[in-house]
Amino acid sequence: MVDLNSFIYKYVLGRSESMFRNDLDANSVALNKGIKKKSVLVIGGAGSIGSSFIRAIVSYKPKELYVVDTNENALAELTRDLRSGAYYIPEIYRSYPMDYNSVTFRRMFRNHKGFDIVANFSAHKHVRSEKDIYSIEALLRNNVINAKQLLDLLCEFPPEEYFCVSTDKAANPVNIMGASKRIMEDLIFSYSERFPVKTARFANVAFSNGSLPAGFLERIAKLQPISAPKDVKRFFVSPEESGQICLLSAILGNNREIFYPKLGMAQMMTFDKIAEKLLEVQGYKVEYCDSDDDAIRKAYGLKLGKKEYPVHFSVSDTDGEKPYEEFFTESERIDEKRFESLGVIVGKDNPSMLRVCELIERLENSFERDSVKKEDIISIMSDYLPDFKHIETGKSLDEKM
Secondary structure (H helix, E strand, C coil), X not given: CCXXXXXXXXXXHCCCCCCCHHHHHHCHHHHHHHHCCCEEEEECCCCHHHHHHHHHHHHHCCCEEEEEECCHXXXXXXXXXXXXXXXXXXXXXXXEECCCCCHHHHHHHHXXXXXXXXXXXXXXXXXXXXXXHHHHHHHHHXXXXXXXXXXXXXXXXXXXXXXXXXXXXXXXXXXXXXXXXXXXXXXXXXXXXXXXXXXXXXXXXXCCCXXXXXXXXXHHHCCCCEEEECCCEECEECHHHHHXXXXXXXXXXXXXXXXXXXXXXXXXXXXXXXXXXXXXXXXXXXXXXXXXXXXXXXXXXXXXXXXXXXXXXXXXXXCCXXXXXXXXXXXXXXXXXXXXXXXXXXXXXXXXXXXXXXXXXXXXXXXXXXXXXXXXXXXHHHHHCCXXXXXXXXXXXXXXX
């Protein structure tokens, strides 16, 4: 079996250790001061990024750690992993399988009278989450509408630090997910006079839950063919690095700042190259096929012990798929001198809360109409974000392997 962590660093990232190691070491005093003996609430803490953030933050010895996630099984495994590994466990550790938008969550928060550090990782993160009006509503409720209700709750007991993860797809967005996170940035910044807010845009997390590379592992385990785009270039960070950049942003960032990793164009990878290398290290020879159906037919040979692995690599033809990634726009001011491995988008304005609330009201009213269509929601979002240029092909990722 492949050592996934070693594979990620060697073949996907092209480095031997975390790119943030030096910045973590150089700022250890400030990180300790900001975290030690503090109470921490992590929402969406059982996911790939949230759990990595938790593994990063516990080494600075917070006094209390509360983890909320709707995935009960993943939450149980996170707890087992923390208690079975060489991790510091705070004096008070609680894991709660609940929705952060629930009555139960609000009751827990108010009884605790707030937390020093709140980090929200609950989000729809996949472009495939925009295939029809119902998936779009679920995405926007999680990423924007429900997020506002959380911020209103935090106003009752303001935290010392609030962090909410964004995405590189928020820069010049071409899909609803990316546009929703760009709106989320404005939303949290509109609360910045009530408590400090920070966020981070960063690359794909290599082999994170539900990602295409993680799907490669599932296909290989089940002897099923692999399908991937060959023209889509992406930046990647390791699961470990994803938690570290969020930690650095949450504790070291100033109010209304956006952190991003300093990655150059040469460090972009395509998904087909990751699949090829993964098959190679597992002893397979890649067999290139002309279609998904052709690859499915040839996969029968794997069950007979063949070492030729069928793959179908094609040009991307689905909605909202950007051919490349970027972390900031031309209009944003950046500081690349403060940290060795991190850039910071600085000087962001305090957005109008009224304008954000009006957008949310328009979205909610639209969802109440039985006649609402995907293009109606895109139009509403484009009115708010003039740089939102949705890529529409009429084909969803759910139509592909």
